[in-house]
Amino acid sequence: MEFEEGSQHWFMREALKEAYKAYSKDETPIGAVIVRDGKIIARGHNEKELTNDPTNHAEIAVIREASAKLGTWRLNDCDLYVTLEPCTMCAGAIIQARVGRLFIGTVDPKAGAVGSVIDVLRVDAFNHKVEVTYGILQEECSEILKNFFKELRKRKPNQK
Amino acid sequence: MEFEEGSQHWFMREALKEAYKAYSKDETPIGAVIVRDGKIIARGHNEKELTNDPTNHAEIAVIREASAKLGTWRLNDCDLYVTLEPCTMCAGAIIQARVGRLFIGTVDPKAGAVGSVIDVLRVDAFNHKVEVTYGILQEECSEILKNFFKELRKRKPNQK
Numbered sequence: 001m002e003f004e005e006g007s008q009h010w011f012m013r014e015a016l017k018e019a020y021k022a023y024s025k026d027e028t029p030i031g032a033v034i035v036r037d038g039k040i041i042a043r044g045h046n047e048k049e050l051t052n053d054p055t056n057h058a059e060i061a062v063i064r065e066a067s068a069k070l071g072t073w074r075l076n077d078c079d080l081y082v083t084l085e086p087c088t089m090c091a092g093a094i095i096q097a098r099v100g101r102l103f104i105g106t107v108d109p110k111a112g113a114v115g116s117v118i119d120v121l122r123v124d125a126f127n128h129k130v131e132v133t134y135g136i137l138q139e140e141c142s143e144i145l146k147n148f149f150k151e152l153r154k155r156k157p158n159q160k
Numbered sequence: 161m162e163f164e165e166g167s168q169h170w171f172m173r174e175a176l177k178e179a180y181k182a183y184s185k186d187e188t189p190i191g192a193v194i195v196r197d198g199k200i201i202a203r204g205h206n207e208k209e210l211t212n213d214p215t216n217h218a219e220i221a222v223i224r225e226a227s228a229k230l231g232t233w234r235l236n237d238c239d240l241y242v243t244l245e246p247c248t249m250c251a252g253a254i255i256q257a258r259v260g261r262l263f264i265g266t267v268d269p270k271a272g273a274v275g276s277v278i279d280v281l282r283v284d285a286f287n288h289k290v291e292v293t294y295g296i297l298q299e300e301c302s303e304i305l306k307n308f309f310k311e312l313r314k315r316k317p318n319q320k
Contacts, residue, residue: 053224054233054257060215073214088280089256092249092273097214110285113252117285118278120248125270125277 006038008081012105012136015081018045018058019144025050029144032058032082034066034075034099041078042066058082059090063097075099083141085112085134091120094130101131105141166198168241172265172296175241178205178218179304185210189304192218192242194226194235194259201238202226218242219250223257235259243301245272245294251280254290261291265301 003010011033018031022045034042044061048054059082067073075097083105086094091113094102102121104114113120114132121130163169171193178191182205194202204221208214219242227233235257243265246254251273254262262281264274273280274292281290 048233052227052231052233054227054235055215055220055224055253057256064213064215067212067214071212073208073212075214087252087256088286089249089252092247092252093215096217096247096249113280118280118283120273120278120280123278126248 008103008133008136011035011040011079011081012083012103012141014040014043015058015083015105016137016140016144018043019083019141022046022058023144023148029148030058030082030084032062032080034062035079035081036066036070036077041069055089057087057090059086060093063093063099067097073097079103081105081136083137084108084145085114085116087111088113088118088120095121095126095128098128099130101133103133103136105136106138106145107134168263168293168296171195171200171239171241172243172263172301174200174203175218175243175265176297176300176304178203179243179301182206182218183304183308189308190218190242190244192222192240194222195239195241196226196230196235196237201229215249217247217250219246220253223253223259227257233257239263241265241296243297244268244305245274245276247271248273248278248280255281255286255288258288259290261293263293263296265296266298266305267294 015031015033019029023029027046031045033040042062042065046058047056079101081103085108175191175193179189183189187206191205193200202222202225207216239261240259241263245268
């Protein structure tokens with residue numbers, strides 16, 4: 001399916017491309033992009049296993065890249081697109097970076113920290129408020145993860 | 161005051177030394193160390209402003225360093241000492257890295273995510289459980305922050 005360039009679906013498709021890069025490296029396939037003034041300024045995907053870095057989730061990778069490019073840790077005027085609902089660490093990083101808007105592909109009932117298990121973006125004491133949109137390309141963002149774990153179980157039948 | 165080498169107070173003193181390094185760079189003075197088998201394997205301090213990296217908190221810095229050194233993202237057999245109660249991002253990183261034990265200097269009533277504002281380490285759905293100890297060198301860990309913000313207000317009187 002074709003999406004208009006610069007639309008929310010188009011940006012999520014770009015985040016999905018990042019997720020496929022992770023898939024091709026045997027990493028849990030999650031991808032993200034950061035958009036500012038209608039342009040992608042950072043792309044990233046989960047590389048936790050390859051880099052042995054537990055903080056190397058897609059969201060952290062793009063936040064670090066966008067901050068480095070812009071020369072500031074304040075990303076108020078940026079949108080973050082991510083294929084899976086952020087975990088607690090990544091939702092916290094979104095607060096730290098003052099990300100303006102968050103677009104989520106599919107939810108994570110096991111570890112999602114933006115509504116599924118907890119909702120750290122709606123804690124009144126944290127001053128920064130993020131606008132959240134759920135379900136952009138939900139099916140595709142969910143399918144890639146399902147396929148990955150199905151294959152993983154075939155390869156490692158004893159894996160939980 | 162002298163502490164026995166390898167004691168909890170001794171390790172927190174080492175984390176405090178890292179906080180002083182941050183202070184000397186005009187960064188909010190928070191420091192951390194990671195200990196394994198009675199030895200410090202990673203040291204770090206907040207460098208968010210200098211590096212323009214919103215994820216560059218003391219805890220993230222030491223987790224990344226310890227993981228790189230050990231060649232694994234699993235830090236189950238590690239203790240993390242930090243002078244201030246972790247924020248949501250850092251508490252989430254502690255879960256991601258499966259840190260075994262957490263030692264906190266002083267609490268953070270405004271943004272602390274290990275009991276003060278929220279408690280992400282006590283969410284049943286997150287499988288990893290961390291043993292937490294509060295109040296090691298509480299007074300010193302608190303004083304350095306108070307002094308920093310007092311000085312900051314003198315220099316920037318309009319700062320909130």
